[in-house]
Amino acid sequence: MYQFSVSEGAAVGTPVGRVIATDADMGENTDMSYLIKDEEGGELFKVTTDGDTQEAIITIKKSLDFESKRTHNVVVEAVNKHVDPRFLELGSFRDQTIVRVSVTDADEPPIFLPAEGAIMEVQEDARLGALVGTATAKDPDKENAPVRFSIDRSTDQEQIFHIDPVSGAITLGKILDRETAGWHNITVTAVEADNVSQISHSSVSIRILDVNDNPPELARPYEASICEDAKPGQVRANSKVMHYYHVTNVLQHAYYSLMQGFPNMVLE
Ligand SMILES: [Ca+2]
Ligand SMILES: [Ca+2]
Ligand SMILES: [Ca+2]
Ligand SMILES: [Ca+2]
Missing domain, CATH: 2.60.40.60 (Cadherins)
Structure with a gap:
């Protein structure tokens, strides 16, 4: 053996x-x-x-x-x-x-759950300090060293989100607006409290859920163009139809050019 x-x-x-x-x-x-x-x-x-x-x-x-x-x-x-x-x-x-x-055994850095990164959702009218979600990470070693969380500030320069270093709870530091940004992608860092060399990162994608906070406005009407020779009340042909005729003409032209170049060719 x-x-x-x-x-x-x-x-x-x-x-x-x-x-x-x-x-x-x-x-x-x-x-x-x-x-x-x-x-x-x-x-x-x-x-x-x-x-x-x-x-x-x-x-x-x-x-x-x-x-x-x-x-x-x-x-x-x-x-x-x-x-x-x-x-x-x-x-x-x-x-x-x-x-x-x-x-x-080797000392390993914290592992995030889920490993592929978390997705969280929050209403766009949530108040300052409202809970968005909780990041989860733990030391895989048997010592199970306590983990401390932080947000990589380069991924959230405006400080829209805060994280509780101990619990991993992510809360709102700024008022949101879905119409300005529908998603926020931040990076959360987990480090072992007694050994800062044991560090891991994970992405957290935060989806902002819409709230009806904008009054309706009628869109400007589209201007219908009229052909020069149109009869009164007649609008110019629908652009899809125009496009169809154009494509058909191009194909026909290509077909005849091809036949002239290869007179013995049979198209099936
Ligand atoms: Ca280990
Ligand atoms: Ca460890
Ligand atoms: Ca291991
Ligand atoms: Ca909205």
Whole structure:
């Protein structure tokens, strides 16, 4: 059995360790290909063969998480690439080993929920201080360090929104007007209170809901144009109809030009 250790912070593609299958033969008769036999191991890890040494290189295929699983037992199988059919009765020319991968803890920054960013809604006539919504983020580590929130001021220079650093509650700092801006997109920052290097950002999109706060106004009537030769009371032809005739003329013209260029061509 092999034992390796890797940090949960290691990136996808990071090598975890190498495994070698011994083989008494030489040359291409020792050529190996490796595969991961168990389903969970196959999801998290990938195995490739080092062409020079015939070792298996195990790399990370999917991010590991110390908080959800600390040890993975991965079943790796080695198979001879070139098997002489005469010796098949000696065995399968394959062997399995278990590779135990221990995942070590890393201090991770807060995680926002939902991960893809929150969408909130507020009425455009909401009063100053009204609650718009609450940003949620927590430290994924077992210490569960307290998180402090703030708004990235470059995304809200007018200070339309405030956020409570402890609760994440977002409130109104300015009166809204949907007719001026129907959406506000701000960036909320979450930082661990005892370690400011553990920091995350998330977008919050705030949709302003309409309130009937504008009296109606009659739009200016459109001016109907009259052709010079129109009879009294007759309005110029509808522009869609005019457009249709124009397109038809262009197509007909193109068709005849084409036929002149290719007299033997048959159009179907
Ligand atoms: Ca983790
Ligand atoms: Ca961790
Ligand atoms: Ca942390
Ligand atoms: Ca309105």
